Amino acid sequence: MAPSRTTTVKSKHAANKSGIKNSKTSSKSRSSQDSDGVSKSKSKKQQSKGAALGSATGKGQGVKKKRRVYTEKELGIPALNMITPVGVQQPKGKKKGKVFVDDRESMMTILAMVNADKEGQIESKMMKGRQMEEIREARKAEAEKRQEMRKSKLDETKDGLRKKRKRAGAKGEDGDAGAQEALAGTKPLKKRKSVSFA
Amino acid sequence: MRPLTEEETRILFAKLANYTGNSLKNLIAPLDNTPDSDRFVFRLHQSRCYYVRLSLANLATSISRDKLLSLGTCLGKFTKTLKFRLHITALPILAQHARYKVWVKSNGEMPFLYGGHVLKAHVGRWSDDCPEHQGVVVYNLHDTPLGFGVTARSTAEARRLDPTSIAVFRQADCGEFLRDEDTLFS
Numbered sequence: 001m002a003p004s005r006t007t008t009v010k011s012k013h014a015a016n017k018s019g020i021k022n023s024k025t026s027s028k029s030r031s032s033q034d035s036d037g038v039s040k041s042k043s044k045k046q047q048s049k050g051a052a053l054g055s056a057t058g059k060g061q062g063v064k065k066k067r068r069v070y071t072e073k074e075l076g077i078p079a080l081n082m083i084t085p086v087g088v089q090q091p092k093g094k095k096k097g098k099v100f101v102d103d104r105e106s107m108m109t110i111l112a113m114v115n116a117d118k119e120g121q122i123e124s125k126m127m128k129g130r131q132m133e134e135i136r137e138a139r140k141a142e143a144e145k146r147q148e149m150r151k152s153k154l155d156e157t158k159d160g161l162r163k164k165r166k167r168a169g170a171k172g173e174d175g176d177a178g179a180q181e182a183l184a185g186t187k188p189l190k191k192r193k194s195v196s197f198a
Numbered sequence: 199m200r201p202l203t204e205e206e207t208r209i210l211f212a213k214l215a216n217y218t219g220n221s222l223k224n225l226i227a228p229l230d231n232t233p234d235s236d237r238f239v240f241r242l243h244q245s246r247c248y249y250v251r252l253s254l255a256n257l258a259t260s261i262s263r264d265k266l267l268s269l270g271t272c273l274g275k276f277t278k279t280l281k282f283r284l285h286i287t288a289l290p291i292l293a294q295h296a297r298y299k300v301w302v303k304s305n306g307e308m309p310f311l312y313g314g315h316v317l318k319a320h321v322g323r324w325s326d327d328c329p330e331h332q333g334v335v336v337y338n339l340h341d342t343p344l345g346f347g348v349t350a351r352s353t354a355e356a357r358r359l360d361p362t363s364i365a366v367f368r369q370a371d372c373g374e375f376l377r378d379e380d381t382l383f384s
Contacts, residue, residue: 126327129354
């Protein structure tokens, strides 16, 4: 149907917001105009045409065929501008509420799983403990060995020194015994100072 | 009062398995071999977990929730973060199925019962091959269970400890029956 040009429009922009004649908004605005008294003549025309059509097609067609109205759930459209946290989102068709474990079989299964888990943990702990103990033992043994070596080295040097001293003593037995003693540090080189009281 | 969910059951068993060995499965074994024999079940009531006979639990359904104070043996409490805290009331059950044990000398009994940890000097005997941080049940020398705790050192390491160092960290002791009298059962 061609747009009627008889309507009185106060402002050009008010009538057709989009500015396109056959766009959806323009048709909407037209229908909204129908409600106010401006385009009465047109609505009358439409009514009369509808009635004519009804009479032409037969009886019962006067009642408009109802279009099925779909709810949002039926369409399965995701709700806009809504953030549903991951934990909150429930899968469809899942039963609400808690699932209790009360039968013996399922409890036994859980128990077996937990026991196996714990057993493994204890075993690994013991293994680790044993390994650590071995390492500690080895380190201790090594430290002892090192201590022993150091001790033997010290003894060796001590013996060496003693031998050297003996040999030196044998060479100049009565020659300079005083010097020998001085070397060993047993006798002071200088004469000791003495104080006498009158 | 309700049965435990799968996760709650797992958490409870994991905690009990810290202290007990494989004999834990005897906890839920039926009392005799008849098909509809009575057995022990776990029930949750006001975040406390009870170990109770099924027949008794069924009878208890006739008592309203707010009027029901306690039933069976209280094992412990579920926290809001879904952890499980064992109470001293669980000691008889733990002692029956204990895997690792520590026997405390008579001079160490009272310090332990007053809430102290078990010192090396107070330990009379140990279970062999006990790892570190393992749940143990503490007994006195007459084999009376006094409480439970967690080992501070493994058995091998504990031998080298000095006498004043802690050997077992206390988790619960029988002294709590008196100390926590007000909060233990309600």
